[in-house]
Amino acid sequence: MTEKHDLAEIAGLEPSAACARVGAAPEGLSAVEVAARLKRFGPNRVAREERLSVLAELWRNAKTPLNFMLIILAAVSWLLAQDARSAIVIAIMVVLSVGLGFIQEHRSSEAAAQLANMVKIHATVRRLGTPGADEEGYAEIGLDELVPGDIVRLSAGDMIPADVRLLTAKDVYVNQSALTGESMPLEKSALAQGKGADDLFALQNICFMGSNVISGFATALVVHTGAATSFGQLADKITGAKGLTSFDRGIAGFAGLMIRFIMVMAPAVFLINGLTKHNWLEAALFAVAVAVGLTPEMLPMIVTVNLARGAIMMARRRVIVKRLNAIQNFGAMDVLCTDKTGTLTQDRIIMKLHLDVRGDEDNGVLMLAYLNSHFQSGLKNVLDHAVLEHVELEEHLDLDTGFRKVDEIPFDFSRRRLSVVVRKPDAPPLLICKGAVEEILSVCTGYELKDAVQALDADELPKIAAVARALNQDGFRVVAVATREFPPERLNNFSAADEAGLTLRGFIAFLDPPKETAPAAIARLEASGVAVKIVTGDNDLVTRKVCRDVGLEITGLMLGREVEAMSDAELSIAAEHANVFAKVSPEQKARIIAALRARKHVVGFMGDGINDGPALKEADVGISVDTAVDIAKESAGIILLEKNLSVLNDGVLAGREVFGNIIKYIKMGASSNFGNMFSVLGASIFLPFLPMLPIQVLTNNLLYDFSQTAIPTDHVDEDYLTRPRKWELGNITRFMIFIGPISSLFDYATFFTMLYVFHCWNNPALFQTGWFVESILTQTLIIHIIRTGHIPFVQSWASPALIAATLIICGIGIALPFTPLGATLGFVPLPHLFWPIVGSFLLSYAVLTTVVKTWFIRRWGL
Numbered sequence: 095m096t097e098k099h100d101l102a103e104i105a106g107l108e109p110s111a112a113c114a115r116v117g118a119a120p121e122g123l124s125a126v127e128v129a130a131r132l133k134r135f136g137p138n139r140v141a142r143e144e145r146l147s148v149l150a151e152l153w154r155n156a157k158t159p160l161n162f163m164l165i166i167l168a169a170v171s172w173l174l175a176q177d178a179r180s181a182i183v184i185a186i187m188v189v190l191s192v193g194l195g196f197i198q199e200h201r202s203s204e205a206a207a208q209l210a211n212m213v214k215i216h217a218t219v220r221r222l223g224t225p226g227a228d229e230e231g232y233a234e235i236g237l238d239e240l241v242p243g244d245i246v247r248l249s250a251g252d253m254i255p256a257d258v259r260l261l262t263a264k265d266v267y268v269n270q271s272a273l274t275g276e277s278m279p280l281e282k283s284a285l286a287q288g289k290g291a292d293d294l295f296a297l298q299n300i301c302f303m304g305s306n307v308i309s310g311f312a313t314a315l316v317v318h319t320g321a322a323t324s325f326g327q328l329a330d331k332i333t334g335a336k337g338l339t340s341f342d343r344g345i346a347g348f349a350g351l352m353i354r355f356i357m358v359m360a361p362a363v364f365l366i367n368g369l370t371k372h373n374w375l376e377a378a379l380f381a382v383a384v385a386v387g388l389t390p391e392m393l394p395m396i397v398t399v400n401l402a403r404g405a406i407m408m409a410r411r412r413v414i415v416k417r418l419n420a421i422q423n424f425g426a427m428d429v430l431c432t433d434k435t436g437t438l439t440q441d442r443i444i445m446k447l448h449l450d451v452r453g454d455e456d457n458g459v460l461m462l463a464y465l466n467s468h469f470q471s472g473l474k475n476v477l478d479h480a481v482l483e484h485v486e487l488e489e490h491l492d493l494d495t496g497f498r499k500v501d502e503i504p505f506d507f508s509r510r511r512l513s514v515v516v517r518k519p520d521a522p523p524l525l526i527c528k529g530a531v532e533e534i535l536s537v538c539t540g541y542e543l544k545d546a547v548q549a550l551d552a553d554e555l556p557k558i559a560a561v562a563r564a565l566n567q568d569g570f571r572v573v574a575v576a577t578r579e580f581p582p583e584r585l586n587n588f589s590a591a592d593e594a595g596l597t598l599r600g601f602i603a604f605l606d607p608p609k610e611t612a613p614a615a616i617a618r619l620e621a622s623g624v625a626v627k628i629v630t631g632d633n634d635l636v637t638r639k640v641c642r643d644v645g646l647e648i649t650g651l652m653l654g655r656e657v658e659a660m661s662d663a664e665l666s667i668a669a670e671h672a673n674v675f676a677k678v679s680p681e682q683k684a685r686i687i688a689a690l691r692a693r694k695h696v697v698g699f700m701g702d703g704i705n706d707g708p709a710l711k712e713a714d715v716g717i718s719v720d721t722a723v724d725i726a727k728e729s730a731g732i733i734l735l736e737k738n739l740s741v742l743n744d745g746v747l748a749g750r751e752v753f754g755n756i757i758k759y760i761k762m763g764a765s766s767n768f769g770n771m772f773s774v775l776g777a778s779i780f781l782p783f784l785p786m787l788p789i790q791v792l793t794n795n796l797l798y799d800f801s802q803t804a805i806p807t808d809h810v811d812e813d814y815l816t817r818p819r820k821w822e823l824g825n826i827t828r829f830m831i832f833i834g835p836i837s838s839l840f841d842y843a844t845f846f847t848m849l850y851v852f853h854c855w856n857n858p859a860l861f862q863t864g865w866f867v868e869s870i871l872t873q874t875l876i877i878h879i880i881r882t883g884h885i886p887f888v889q890s891w892a893s894p895a896l897i898a899a900t901l902i903i904c905g906i907g908i909a910l911p912f913t914p915l916g917a918t919l920g921f922v923p924l925p926h927l928f929w930p931i932v933g934s935f936l937l938s939y940a941v942l943t944t945v946v947k948t949w950f951i952r953r954w955g956l
Contacts, residue, residue: 102287108286120245121231122219138237219235244256247313248313250311251703258314264471285299400756400805408421408749429698433629438644443477447603448460453564464485465514466528481602497524500586502514503589512529514526524580525579526575527576530574535558565603566639571606571636573604578594621816622747629699631677633677637651641674669689683701701726703726718734747815750810758808762802771834790866798874801873803899832950833943833946864924866921
């Protein structure tokens with residue numbers, strides 16, 4: 095039976111029959127049954143989330159075009175040239191490069207994966223004997239532990255944890271755009287569906303993994319998990335649809351640039367050496383070796399290790415990276431959009447006041463607010479918790495506890511209200527509605543004061559609104575409370591349409607004190623080149639007060655209704671100047687992010703609520719917190735373990751450090767390869783022999799690669815971290831053009847020395863040895879010059895690991911000609927006079943490169 099028929103059939107069954115078909119029990123599955131089903135169906139993970147085995151990871155490192163090229167070169171050397179030395183050394187090079195890359199990447203990826211696993215998405219499930227279960231038997235478990243037959247509870251903000259059949263539902267709206275592309279939320283119900291449904295996604299009682307609950311609450315039966323879900327079957331398609339980040343495009347652009355060099359360089363070297371030396375096989379081997387030397391084969395390993403090390407480094411600063419390629423965008427971010435709650439404020443909401451419509455204390459308003467917060471079944475927000483905690487602290491409050499819940503109208507972001515219907519025995523149903531002041535007033539026709547109900551007319555409305563406005567100006571978040579009685583015979587089926595003709599009862603007011611650290615944190619972010627913009631659903635009066643308290647100067651304030659009235663082009667201009675956006679909807683938040691991105695900003699968005707999902711997906715880097723709702727954590731690439739702008743700034747600097755080390759390798763490789771191109775071409779034209787044997791070129795390349803493996807451990811200068819760093823291929827190309835040829839000057843000086851000082855016209859081995867040593871020393875030295883914008887070894891020192899790698903590789907390069915292995919590779923001992931000469935070349939090279947680099951930085955920047 096296919097999944098489509100299975101789900102469609104279960105959709106047509108009554109809830110009890112659906113449970114029986116899947117083998118579910120009303121009280122939940124036992125631990126024994128869960129273990130059996132986990133073994134049978136596997137973890138609730140889609141295939142794309144599975145980790146590679148060690149062998150698969152090793153094979154992935156080995157099956158690169160470069161390694162295939164090296165293996166072919168080894169075979170050609172053995173079969174045609176009968177050169178066992180080249181074949182053996184090339185084979186060793188393949189083994190060492192694959193092994194080194196695997197060890198580095200595996201160790202770093204394991205650590206990064208462990209950090210990512212710290213951020214868990216949970217499901218609320220009913221099972222027999224689950225520790226920590228509530229009075230209804232529900233407890234939270236990891237999403238991957240779900241099995242078919244589990245009974246789960248869903249509420250606003252939850253991810254749908256599997257393909258499920260709703261058993262009960264109240265005003266449930268679900269966003270399943272990840273599966274269908276339909277942006278509008280769909281209403282779901284628990285009613286059995288008729289047979290013959292052609293579209294699974296249109297089934298009203300079926301919800302799918304990968305979607306999320308916008309509003310309402312439900313219980314549901316898990317039908318399919320993992321790869322058997324519709325999301326699992328579409329995972330590859332969904333993954334493939336994701337666009338490349340600027341970082342990905344930059345890496346691809348650099349690799350493309352190097353490939354174009356190789357495509358020009360290798361044929362030219364082959365033709366020049368074939369025509370001048372008349373040994374086409376040797377010319378072919380040399381051309382392939384040169385092509386290998388020009389290839390930035392360590393780039394994938396350097397990038398992966400840098401990103402993984404960056405993730406570990408950021409974790410020490412309480413920042414968890416879910417997706418490694420988010421690190422570069424984190425460092426490149428120049429605009430941060432964030433809500434004020436928990437970032438500028440302490441996220442410690444305290445209920446301070448419960449007032450009637452005139453602003454006097456009223457315990458009746460507190461009781462109504464308590465009943466609303468106590469009985470609502472959806473996602474209890476911080477305001478609900480503040481109401482409940484306030485009531486617990488009131489020692490002498492006489493609450494009327496004789497009410498029972500009749501029905502509920504869940505919160506949504508268009509109404510901005512939430513209602514519960516309660517009643518006492520032998521009393522009519524009472525609807526208690528609480529929500530945003532403006533939205534509550536819009537459905538009120540009267541107000542109650544001192545047990546008397548009066549009309550809410552044009553004279554009274556401004557006076558009552560002024561009470562709320564005065565509280566806002568003092569920094570209070572104000573929620574209005576209203577009621578409506580219904581006839582005794584009305585027992586159920588309440589809806590948002592019943593939120594009409596209400597009687598305003600008063601206000602409850604909350605304080606969220608500003609963080610003492612917020613002013614310094616904002617200053618640090620601005621010093622780091624990150625502009626902070628506040629994007630909040632709260633009103634402008636409270637937002638102004640909070641911004642004033644934390645010292646955030648408001649350069650422009652826009653309201654949601656103003657955003658709504660603007661075109662995208664108009665909004666992009668306005669968003670550039672405004673730094674506070676108040677009373678905005680989820681869709682408006684996403685539009686603001688898109689408008690800023692259209693202005694070429696790299697935008698981060700920090701959010702933790704249901705309404706933040708669209709903006710988190712729209713941003714270049716989505717940032718959430720570990721305590722956020724599931725949809726926010728799923729949409730974010732960066733998770734903070736502490737909702738704090740100071741922590742965020744630390745993560746931004748770590749992202750820039752990672753990017754800086756990757757750019758070091760790219761600039762080193764680009765400039766070195768560009769310089770080698772001139773040296774090889776020139777030497778091939780006028781020399782009667784190869785300037786370096788193919789095996790020597792490969793050995794040189796291998797040693798140089800090893801010297802760069804310690805780059806991920808290197809320090810980054812503090813002044814490099816002071817502003818956002820974006821990928822600039824044009825700047826890299828200019829750097830390559832100006833710095834690369836400097837090495838060629840000293841290569842040609844070495845050629846002149848070997849030919850006219852040491853008379854190597856008829857001694858190819860000595861010439862090749864001299865150039866090999868000079869080449870490896872200058873290439874290794876350039877690492878320390880390019881890694882910093884300052885004077886190396888004076889104003890800036892590399893990490894101990896990079897210094898050690900440099901010394902080791904230079905030592906090997908100097909000693910190799912005097913060893914049996916060097917003789918095998920075709921090297922001969924160098925005369926004593928060579929060393930002071932090459933030493934003077936190195937010093938001159940370092941000075942000249944530093945001078946040109948300093949001029950370049952002043953002209954074009956780092």
